[in-house]
Amino acid sequence: MQENVSAIATPHGKGGVAIIRISGETALELASKMFRPNAKIPVVDFQPYRMYTGEIEAEGFTDYGMCVYFKAPHSYTGEDVVEFHCHGGESIARGVLKRTYALGARPATRGEFTKRAFLNGKLSLASAEGVADMINGESEAEVKAGYMLYSEKLTERVKALQSALTTALAEIDVSFDYPEEDLEEVQTAQTQAVLEETEKEILSLLSGYATGRKIKSGVTVALCGKPNTGKSSLLNRLLGYDKAIVSSIAGTTRDAVEGTIEIEGRKFNLYDTAGVRESGDEIESIGIQMAERIIQSADVAVYVVDATDEDSEDLDLLSRLEGKPLIKIVNKIDLASGTNQSADLEISAMTGEGIERLKTLLYEKSFGDRGEDAAFLIEERHYDALRRAKDSVTKALNACRSESLDLIAVDVKECWDALGEITGETATERIIEEIFSKFCVGK
DSSP states (O other): OOOOEEEEOSOSSOOSEEEEEEESTTHHHHHHTTEEESSSSOGGGOOTTOEEEEEEEOSSSEEEEEEEEEOTTSSSSSSOEEEEEEEOOHHHHHHHHHHHHHTTOEEOOTTHHHHHHHHTTSSOHHHHHHHHHHHHOOSHHHHHHHHHHHTTHHHHHHHHHHHHHHHHHHHHHHHHHOGGGOOHHHHHHHHHHHHHHHHHHHHHHHHTHHHHHHHHHOEEEEEESSTTSSHHHHHHHHHTSOOSOOOSSTTOOOSOEEEEEEETTEEEEEEEOOOOSOOSOHHHHHHHHHHHHHHHHOSEEEEEEETTOTTOOOHHHHHHTTTSOEEEEEEOTTTSOOOOTTOSEEOOTTTOTTHHHHHHHHHHHHHOSOOOOOOOOOOHHHHHHHHHHHHHHHHHHHHHTTSOHHHHHHHHHHHHHHHHHHHTSSOOHHHHHHHHTTSOTTO
16 A cells, blocks of 8 residues: 655745645545535545645645546556645645645655656656656756657667567577577577667667757857957857956956857857966966866857957967867957958857857757757766667677577676666666655655
């Protein structure tokens, strides 16, 4: 018997409505002790998935609100679930919650509702992580990627791989059961074909991690160049407000000033770095060292030169940017016409000319074409599991050339187990606890 747990499912603070959620085998029975419906029927006879209005008896007072019942197994957790929708004051929500405790429910732990859904087979472990990614998403693309994970797109692909490996293992077992049939050579060839297809699909999934990481964490963009080329003005223009100090004095930016924007629903983390030059100022030198580190780790570099200064190009810095996605721009064209023929774009951070085109270039350099959002790999845990699965497949393929089927089967099973960490079939209790500890209490 699953004990009843309850929690406030809406954010803390004042609002129009607060939701208190109860899940467990006797959730409806508990609700019947604190809700008096306007309808002439007892709570225990409520029709599921219908909202009823009435009085909610809280700890020390009564509120007027609504109650809805979700019948197991067709609920989020797979258990009976009841929700009270009361007025949104913090004291009201806490009072209703305390009453559920007084009637025998215990406080839900972080992510316990979703954990129960996972344990009751309502969703895979990867899907549960998608829920967390949607909740924590700071951009439209993060929410979309989280939804793709929640909707089992990755799980479906992984389970298809596991299914093929399960069949291969079963056929290997058959060859052991009938040694007189001399099936080993034929079975090795068949297993090799399955492993080659498995490796190809795993590599396809792994190839999406670079894009997935940028969707989840944002694209790191370093605004770099010599001092006083207008990098701080450009940052302010892209952000739409004054974040960086703008001055005609070279070396004003001592630290990396950052801000975040969305371009076509995807997050870009912009860093206005200190102008790279030799400096006798200790503080500015530290800023320049930080700028170097940011430039090295950036996904995209925006190299800025000054249209009014023929000597504003830093060839040494440009050489260090080779191999990195780069957008070379000429700034201050409101003061002088662009003179750098190798530039990708001419802009004015002061007037805004060319800024929209710059955003388009940032998107294209980071994500390529503008095709439909795919089920990108966005979790490092999934990447690690797939990488280990790939290593096991490679070992199994090598074994197909010289080893017996029983040794090949060991590597095939290792691959299956690594894939199972994504769906949750082979995930350890420590992994499961770590995942759900990242949730809020009411989810």
